[in-house]
Amino acid sequence: xxxxxxxxxxxxxxxxxxxxxxxxxxxxxxxxxxxxxxxxxxxxxxxxxxxxxxxxxxxxxxxxxxxxxxxxxxxxxxxxxxxxxxxxxxxxxxxxxxxxxxxxxxxxxxxxxxxxxxxxxxxxxxxxxxxxxxxxxxxxxxxxxxxxxxxxxxxxxxxxxxxxxxxxxxxxxxxxxxxxxxxxxxxxxxxxxxxxxxxxxxxxxxxxxxxxxxxxxxxxxxxxxxxxxxxxxxxxxxxxxxxxxxxxxxxxxxxxxxxxxxxxxxxxxxxxxxxxxxxxxxxxxxxxxxxxxxxxxxxxxxxxxxxxxxxxxxxxxxxxxxxxxxxxxxxxxxxxxxxxxxxx
Numbered sequence: 001x002x003x004x005x006x007x008x009x010x011x012x013x014x015x016x017x018x019x020x021x022x023x024x025x026x027x028x029x030x031x032x033x034x035x036x037x038x039x040x041x042x043x044x045x046x047x048x049x050x051x052x053x054x055x056x057x058x059x060x061x062x063x064x065x066x067x068x069x070x071x072x073x074x075x076x077x078x079x080x081x082x083x084x085x086x087x088x089x090x091x092x093x094x095x096x097x098x099x100x101x102x103x104x105x106x107x108x109x110x111x112x113x114x115x116x117x118x119x120x121x122x123x124x125x126x127x128x129x130x131x132x133x134x135x136x137x138x139x140x141x142x143x144x145x146x147x148x149x150x151x152x153x154x155x156x157x158x159x160x161x162x163x164x165x166x167x168x169x170x171x172x173x174x175x176x177x178x179x180x181x182x183x184x185x186x187x188x189x190x191x192x193x194x195x196x197x198x199x200x201x202x203x204x205x206x207x208x209x210x211x212x213x214x215x216x217x218x219x220x221x222x223x224x225x226x227x228x229x230x231x232x233x234x235x236x237x238x239x240x241x242x243x244x245x246x247x248x249x250x251x252x253x254x255x256x257x258x259x260x261x262x263x264x265x266x267x268x269x270x271x272x273x274x275x276x277x278x279x280x281x282x283x284x285x286x287x288x289x290x291x292x293x294x295x296x297x298x299x300x301x302x303x304x305x306x307x308x309x310x311x312x313x314x315x316x317x318x319x320x321x322x323x324x325x326x327x328x329x330x331x332x333x334x335x336x337x338x339x340x341x342x343x344x
Contacts (some may be wrong), residue, residue, distance in 0.1 A: 007061060024036070035289065048306045091112050095116045152186045161193050210257070213227055
């Protein structure tokens with residue numbers, strides 16, 4: 001057994017990947033197209049970020065960059081940190097996670113469960129030296145026994161999805177895919193999945209839904225990142241600066257979906273199917289629903305359930321939080337939810 005295989009066969013790490021796909025029946029019936037989600041929330045760390053966390057760490061060890069006794073450091077909105085904490089604990093590495101203030105309290109609890117040290121910094125624009133990425137990089141490069149994972153520019157992030165996530169999805173869909181919807185934060189999933197899908201079939205549409213306040217739409221439309229600074233409760237997706245992974249994304253359409261629309265859809269699928277998922281997952285499903293409505297009946301659309309609803313309990317599924325942010329947590333009927341998403 002080679003080193004990479006041996007490392008990936010350690011404890012819970014064996015369970016990363018090979019996640020199932022489910023059909024979202026309620027939205028498929030409403031649109032006349034089949035909408036599927038790949039259940040990345042069933043990875044042992046609870047999110048799609050387990051994949052890049054494992055691949056980045058294993059490759060760093062195999063290349064001799066990450067040595068026994070070294071500490072892993074990363075700047076993250078939480079889920080990549082959780083993946084790294086789980087992988088680090090399994091392979092004997094301490095982990096320091098740098099997070100902006102205001103991230104869901106559930107993420108803090110899971111990080112501590114896996115033994116990670118949390119450094120919290122200001123929730124501010126990238127131009128500010130207190131930004132979580134800059135603070136993380138400063139810490140991660142401050143000592144010779146620290147390894148700075150750098151998910152935003154590390155090619156092993158996108159390669160984890162090019163080599164595993166996308167091939168799994170393509171096989172599960174039997175190659176019959178009209179569109180893949182993939183929201184983006186670090187850019188790894190969107191880069192790896194879009195590259196793989198376009199190589200398999202250039203006609204597969206890659207849709208990148210974006211939360212408000214992000215600069216991704218402007219990047220794809222104008223070639224530069226611009227943000228209006230609007231608040232979004234969505235965590236882990238959206239970005240306001242160019243990183244290496246974004247240069248590799250092959251997208252066909254990118255547009256913004258606001259928090260109110262995401263919340264309305266969250267209430268609808270919870271009522272109709274008992275589906276409760278995280279905020280980035282809901283952004284993906286929202287993009288898939290809109291894509292189905294725009295493209296007409298008979299499509300096969302795939303997207304990702306990046307994480308579960310247990311990490312959104314304090315925000316998207318919290319009536320007090322929604323009220324504080326001016327978001328209506330009402331339950332729309334079929335006609336109302338269809339009209340909301342046709343209007344995007």
